[in-house]
Amino acid sequence: MVRRVASAIIAAAGSGERFGACTPKAFIQLGNRTLLEHAVAALASVVDEIIVTAPTGYESQARALLGDGAIVVTGGATRSESVRAGLAAVNENSEFVLVHDAARALASSELASKVLSVLMNEGQVAVIPVIAQRDTVKYINSDGYVSSTPTRENLVRVQTPQGFSTSVLRAAHAQSGEATDDAALVERLGEKVRIIDGEERALKITTPSDLARAMQFLGTPSSFKTGVGVDAHAFAQGQPLHLAGLHWPDEVGVDAHSDGDVAAHAICDALFAASGLGDLGTNFGVESPEYFGASGVKLLQETLNLISAQGFAIANVTVQIIGNKPKFTDRRREAITALSNALGGAQVSLSATTTDGMGLTGEGKGIAAIASALIYKV
Ligand code: CTP
Ligand code: MG
Numbered sequence: 066m067v068r069r070v071a072s073a074i075i076a077a078a079g080s081g082e083r084f085g086a087c088t089p090k091a092f093i094q095l096g097n098r099t100l101l102e103h104a105v106a107a108l109a110s111v112v113d114e115i116i117v118t119a120p121t122g123y124e125s126q127a128r129a130l131l132g133d134g135a136i137v138v139t140g141g142a143t144r145s146e147s148v149r150a151g152l153a154a155v156n157e158n159s160e161f162v163l164v165h166d167a168a169r170a171l172a173s174s175e176l177a178s179k180v181l182s183v184l185m186n187e188g189q190v191a192v193i194p195v196i197a198q199r200d201t202v203k204y205i206n207s208d209g210y211v212s213s214t215p216t217r218e219n220l221v222r223v224q225t226p227q228g229f230s231t232s233v234l235r236a237a238h239a240q241s242g243e244a245t246d247d248a249a250l251v252e253r254l255g256e257k258v259r260i261i262d263g264e265e266r267a268l269k270i271t272t273p274s275d276l277a278r279a280m281q282f283l284g285t286p287s288s289f290k291t292g293v294g295v296d297a298h299a300f301a302q303g304q305p306l307h308l309a310g311l312h313w314p315d316e317v318g319v320d321a322h323s324d325g326d327v328a329a330h331a332i333c334d335a336l337f338a339a340s341g342l343g344d345l346g347t348n349f350g351v352e353s354p355e356y357f358g359a360s361g362v363k364l365l366q367e368t369l370n371l372i373s374a375q376g377f378a379i380a381n382v383t384v385q386i387i388g389n390k391p392k393f394t395d396r397r398r399e400a401i402t403a404l405s406n407a408l409g410g411a412q413v414s415l416s417a418t419t420t421d422g423m424g425l426t427g428e429g430k431g432i433a434a435i436a437s438a439l440i441y442k443v
Pocket of ligand 1: 075076077078079080081082083084090091118140141142143144145147148166167168169269270271
């Protein structure tokens with residue numbers, strides 16, 4: 066029997082504006098992995114190849130997360146353009162293609178299999194999962210009045226993965242049309258789109274409250290653990306200052322084996338303490354020369370990988386920087402973004418304080434940070 070090749074395109078190039086995180090939505094953590102990793106994991110057993118469209122500038126971050134599990138291409142300015150970029154990378158022998166949103170991270174492998182099997186075995190060219198529309202829906206005018214009310218029984222909410230004959234999807238996208246789903250482009254060709262039952266867990270994560278709802282499908286978090294971490298370094302003239310994931314060009318740096326980012330190091334230690342995985346020294350110390358000179362951001366990423374491998378997810382981390390300089394007021398938001406990005410979009414808060422002229426930091430000899438972390442098993 067001739068093998069029939071099936072591909073998947075995961076649209077993950079959106080910025081997640083409505084979500085409002087400092088990282089593109091696909092890189093937000095849901096439990097112990099990102100939305101993108103969930104989506105790829107669900108499709109991996111169902112198709113022969115997965116193409117991921119990443120936001121411009123985030124291609125290598127996506128490749129680092131997914132390894133050999135997917136081909137990463139640069140997405141476009143709209144979802145339809147991103148899907149077209151993905152389609153261009155689909156194997157030329159591909160007969161079927163699933164198009165999926167990273168934002169529907171928890172759609173199950175069973176749903177993807179069902180879509181593919183209806184395509185393969187029932188001779189359909191387009192198959193989409195749908196769920197009943199519970200609310201009444203109305204057409205409205207821009208003048209603030211209702212114009213009409215469609216019959217609710219004929220309305221459904223549409224999900225992904227949507228499945229297509231690859232040639233039909235290529236034809237649909239050849240028109241360069243725009244739509245919020247791919248089936249709409251196929252409908253414009255006059256092709257029939259088959260519906261199957263969708264699933265609640267394939268909800269689209271648009272806002273933080275959707276993320277909270279999605280968490281419920283992962284089960285109740287258990288085994289909460291807290292940890293604290295502290296780090297301090299003495300100032301050293303002529304050294305660059307790296308602090309809280311940022312470079313501070315006009316400030317005196319510190320003497321350190323690494324880049325001396327006390328905030329990042331304190332957070333790593335807090336995470337290690339919470340997970341019981343040792344500390345910064347046992348994980349990245351002199352025994353591990355590959356981390357010599359590593360940036361604080363790199364160490365945060367590695368720490369996240371290590372605790373994730375143990376099944377832990379981050380609830381939040383807090384870091385307080387103790388020192389007379391630098392002043393954080395203007396760069397606090399930027400620092401939180403840098404730390405949060407390094408931790409897979411985890412919730413980070415940052416404060417800074419001085420010590421009334423006392424001690425190492427008060428006398429202006431150096432800088433310190435103290436961090437706490439709350440993590441849990443999913
Ligand atoms: N998407 C994409 N390329 C774009 C825009 C969106 O690949 N230019 C993807 C998103 O990454 C997401 C899916 O399409 O997985 C559905 O889009 P949506 O939920 O709207 O995500 P965002 O566009 O990221 O969110 P927002 O509209 O709030 O910015
Ligand atoms: Mg969008």
